[in-house]
Amino acid sequence: MQTPEKNRSFxxxxxxxxxxxQQPALVSALSRQTERLAQCxxxxLNASIQASEDGRRVLNYLQWQSREAGEAAFQSFESGEQDFWQLIRAHRAKTVTFGxxxxxxSxxxxxxxxxHCTLVP
Known part of the structure; x- marks a missing residue:
């Protein structure tokens, strides 16, 4: 029996x-933005911001209780006081990959x- 998709974390x-x-400033900006997303x-569920050792990449990991919660948060990220696209331009990101x-x-x-292992059927 499969768990409905809406019950899986996202x-x-x-x-x-x-x-x-640009890496330290981007990490700092993402940290502030992620805290706002978590509060609002x-x-x-949780988040992390990871920086590559060569300084050329930053990974923002955000986990939500559902797809709907994640999508709603991203919409607020796009239109927040420093919107997402401004953040990209301010830190001169060459590429941004979404997944x-x-x-x-887990x-x-x-x-x-x-x-502790959690397996979602």
């Missing part, structure tokens, strides 16, 4: 390709050092 991945000198949008994924399997370590 992940958005946004990868930015930039010049290395229901359905937020959307349903979470089917593994995490708890505070008691045990591994």
């Amino acid at each position: 992940t958005q991945l946004i990868e930015f390709e930039i010049e290395p000198h 949008n229901s359905g937020f 959307s994924f349903q979470v089917l399997h 593994l995490e370590r708890s505070h008691d050092d045990a591994l």
